Amino acid sequence: MDRVLLVEDSDYKRSRVQEFVxxxxxxxxxxxxxxxxxxxxxxxxxxxxxxxxxISLPTYDRSPVESGGRFRALGGRxxxxxxxxxxxxSRIVFLTQFDSFSDDVHSHNLKSLADTLRAxxxxxxxxxxxxxxxxxxxxxxxxxxxxSK
Amino acid sequence: xxxxxxxxxxxxxxxxxxxxxxxxxxxxxxxxSCDIDALVVLYSYVRNVDSTRDxxxxxxxxxxxxxxxxxxxxxxxxxxRGREKLLLLLRDVSVPEMLDFLSVFKSSSEVRAExxxxxxxLLKERAIDADRHRAEVDExxxxxxxxxxxxxxxxxxxxxxxxxIRRKISDEIASLFTVYKSSSQAIEEKFITIDGAGxxxxxxxxxxxxxxxxxxxxxxxxxxxxxxxxxxxxxKNLSVEIRxxxxxNKIRSKLEERHLITEKDEAGNYALNEYWAGINALxxxxxxxxxxxxxxxxxxxxxxxxxxxxxxxxxSNDHSDTTRVFKYEIYLDQFEPVRDHAxxxxxxxxxxxxxxxxxxxxxxxxxxxxxxxxxxxxRHQVDSLFLQLIAKLDDxxxxxxxxxxxxxxxxxxxxxxxxxxxxxxxxxxxGVTSISSRTLQEIVAISIECYNRLRGNQVRPxxxxxxxxxxxxxxxxxVRSFLVGLMNIYENCTRxxxxxxxxxxxxxxSGSSRGWSIRVSNPVTDEVLSRLEEGGLLGARERxxxxxxxxxxxxxGGSGLRKVSTQLSESIEGxxxxxxxxLGDFVVVISHG
Numbered sequence: 084m085d086r087v088l089l090v091e092d093s094d095y096k097r098s099r100v101q102e103f104v105x106x107x108x109x110x111x112x113x114x115x116x117x118x119x120x121x122x123x124x125x126x127x128x129x130x131x132x133x134x135x136x137x138i139s140l141p142t143y144d145r146s147p148v149e150s151g152g153r154f155r156a157l158g159g160r161x162x163x164x165x166x167x168x169x170x171x172x173s174r175i176v177f178l179t180q181f182d183s184f185s186d187d188v189h190s191h192n193l194k195s196l197a198d199t200l201r202a203x204x205x206x207x208x209x210x211x212x213x214x215x216x217x218x219x220x221x222x223x224x225x226x227x228x229x230x231s232k
Numbered sequence: 233x234x235x236x237x238x239x240x241x242x243x244x245x246x247x248x249x250x251x252x253x254x255x256x257x258x259x260x261x262x263x264x265s266c267d268i269d270a271l272v273v274l275y276s277y278v279r280n281v282d283s284t285r286d287x288x289x290x291x292x293x294x295x296x297x298x299x300x301x302x303x304x305x306x307x308x309x310x311x312x313r314g315r316e317k318l319l320l321l322l323r324d325v326s327v328p329e330m331l332d333f334l335s336v337f338k339s340s341s342e343v344r345a346e347x348x349x350x351x352x353x354l355l356k357e358r359a360i361d362a363d364r365h366r367a368e369v370d371e372x373x374x375x376x377x378x379x380x381x382x383x384x385x386x387x388x389x390x391x392x393x394x395x396x397i398r399r400k401i402s403d404e405i406a407s408l409f410t411v412y413k414s415s416s417q418a419i420e421e422k423f424i425t426i427d428g429a430g431x432x433x434x435x436x437x438x439x440x441x442x443x444x445x446x447x448x449x450x451x452x453x454x455x456x457x458x459x460x461x462x463x464x465x466x467x468k469n470l471s472v473e474i475r476x477x478x479x480x481n482k483i484r485s486k487l488e489e490r491h492l493i494t495e496k497d498e499a500g501n502y503a504l505n506e507y508w509a510g511i512n513a514l515x516x517x518x519x520x521x522x523x524x525x526x527x528x529x530x531x532x533x534x535x536x537x538x539x540x541x542x543x544x545x546x547x548s549n550d551h552s553d554t555t556r557v558f559k560y561e562i563y564l565d566q567f568e569p570v571r572d573h574a575x576x577x578x579x580x581x582x583x584x585x586x587x588x589x590x591x592x593x594x595x596x597x598x599x600x601x602x603x604x605x606x607x608x609x610x611r612h613q614v615d616s617l618f619l620q621l622i623a624k625l626d627d628x629x630x631x632x633x634x635x636x637x638x639x640x641x642x643x644x645x646x647x648x649x650x651x652x653x654x655x656x657x658x659x660x661x662x663g664v665t666s667i668s669s670r671t672l673q674e675i676v677a678i679s680i681e682c683y684n685r686l687r688g689n690q691v692r693p694x695x696x697x698x699x700x701x702x703x704x705x706x707x708x709x710x711v712r713s714f715l716v717g718l719m720n721i722y723e724n725c726t727r728x729x730x731x732x733x734x735x736x737x738x739x740x741x742s743g744s745s746r747g748w749s750i751r752v753s754n755p756v757t758d759e760v761l762s763r764l765e766e767g768g769l770l771g772a773r774e775r776x777x778x779x780x781x782x783x784x785x786x787x788x789g790g791s792g793l794r795k796v797s798t799q800l801s802e803s804i805e806g807x808x809x810x811x812x813x814x815l816g817d818f819v820v821v822i823s824h825g
């Protein structure tokens with residue numbers, strides 16, 4: 084795997100994932116985007132074999148003059164649908180800390196989210212991985228995707 | 233049928249009820265035909281039937297612009313054919329929450345600038361009236377100020393987009409309000425129970441009847457949207473901005489940096505702490521095992537504390553969970569003031585304002601409780617956990633030198649207190665109330681910065697300060713109104729000078745111990761100058777000095793400098809706003825003292 088895009092707004096999580104991806108694929112070209120909008124732009128120009136993305140994202144990159152705009156609870160899903168609609172050939176991994184909102188009745192839980200994303204992405208769906216910094220299982224799951232053809 | 237449906241909705245938005253909207257939306261989605269009819273139908277479907285399918289509308293909207301060869305909606309050509317549908321597209325579909333899906337806009341400011349352009353087009357085309365235009369321009373300017381404040385001055389995370397929520401539920405509340413006002417109160421002694429009665433023996437019940445039942449329904453609609461709207465509600469905010477990893481990551485980061493916490497595998501077993509095993513490699517195997525057992529125990533206990541704290545950050549609107557801090561049951565004593573207010577309200581907006589205000593009051597109380605829990609309970613629990621770890625390791629220390637590990641634990645124990653305080657500070661409202669006190673110079677600078685960003689740097693007011701040491705401070709609440717007032721003045725300059733966005737604007741700030749003034753001036757075209765000198769200026773002064781501004785603003789929406797005058801004089805007691813023409817320039821002077 085040569086080209087990977089990582090879409091993640093949390094510095095902490097981004098650096099952990101970045102470090103891990105590079106440890107598994109030492110020569111990889113890894114681009115990073117920190118928001119829905121910057122990821123959409125990166126997808127316009129880059130040809131990524133794999134996109135690893137968070138589910139919830141701010142609309143814009145945060146900076147001293149930009150608070151990030153609307154926080155999109157399912158921004159990763161919106162991006163994935165853009166990838167499919169634009170007929171980009173990237174496989175998609177969702178790496179999320181999303182468990183559920185306060186009440187499952189009102190929103191997705193992890194299982195229903197996986198079903199929705201699989202339906203949206205079809206064959207391009209690679210995995211939905213629950214990122215919990217207290218466990219190592221996300222690394223094992225992501226490694227399987229990174230090393231698969 | 234698609235075309236007929238779209239035509240009808242463009243002429244009257246309530247006409248959707250006469251069409252099989254779901255079937256039409258399914259057809260549109262499956263056919264991928266992306267024309268204005270499809271967009272209008274999808275818009276009505278998402279608005280009135282299923283808001284969770286808004287992503288389909290987003291995608292069709294983006295595609296529609298692409299097919300029409302434009303990158304932004306303000307570039308669409310308004311032709312006579314299909315004019316009403318296009319105006320609906322601009323007025324109701326091309327709102328900030330839709331525009332921010334388009335990759336062409338690189339920041340929130342660019343989205344707002346586009347909305348301002350669209351509002352100008354709508355006003356020119358008479359698709360909105362001056363009051364609605366003015367109200368939305370104000371709202372947009374205020375959002376720019378809030379965003380600036382949020383990005384620059386604070387790290388508060390609590391945000392409910394009550395503007396978007398109002399827009400979303402306004403029609404439903406309007407209908408219910410009409411029912412409420414036309415209903416009579418039943419006299420029979422039946423009761424309806426309001427969810428979440430506090431004392432089980434004194435159920436929160438009100439006498440049933442059309443009025444009360446309708447009012448409970450109104451409260452439920454607002455409460456549901458305020459708490460659970462999946463784009464703009466509080467639960468979404470708490471989930472994605474705090475619970476969704478941010479909290480755990482923040483609290484764990486120092487521990488991970490210093491390798492004091494280890495990961496667990498899928499079976500729930502904590503990994504060996506290889507880092508400290510390596511540092512302490514010279515110790516006996518027995519001592520190493522004991523140290524590792526202490527660190528594993530610590531990792532487990534720390535994760536449990538995080539889970540408990542995360543459970544506080546959830547919402548409940550019944551009595552099923554007592555660990556949650558954000559509780560929103562409606563009690564009888566809270567229902568009655570709403571009923572009184574509903575009786576006094578002349579329109580649904582007044583009632584909606586009141587209910588949202590009450591919800592914010594309740595939320596502020598919960599935020600205070602949350603800050604207290606984080607700053608006292610969580611801090612205490614984490615601190616005692618560190619003390620227990622230190623005590624456990626002290627037993628090992630008797631047998632082995634582990635100074636480096638102990639030093640690391642003590643440093644982390646201190647550092648984590650700062651992180652806990654930072655997290656406590658997240659539980660404040662992001663936005664309006666969090667803009668901090670500022671000096672006049674800063675306010676002028678911020679107003680120009682916000683306005684520049686909104687207008688894409690096309691208009692860049694120049695600033696001159698006649699005395700450097702002006703130390704006039706305004707508190708946070710004054711700052712907000714004052715900033716919006718100033719930005720409205722700049723907007724007024726470009727709108728009425730006759731030069732449009734090419735209008736050069738000068739801002740001069742002067743002050744002394746006796747008072748201060750801000751002078752905003754801009755040249756105007758000869759035609760505009762004649763109008764001003766032939767009675768325009770006099771008329772504007774009369775309108776500005778007229779009585780009961782606030783009431784006029786409420787009932788008529790207000791306009792132009794009259795509104796600015798109200799915003800500024802209400803934000804600072806004793807502030808006056810004057811207008812004049814000087815050497816061909818139009819001049820606004822805000823003075824105090």
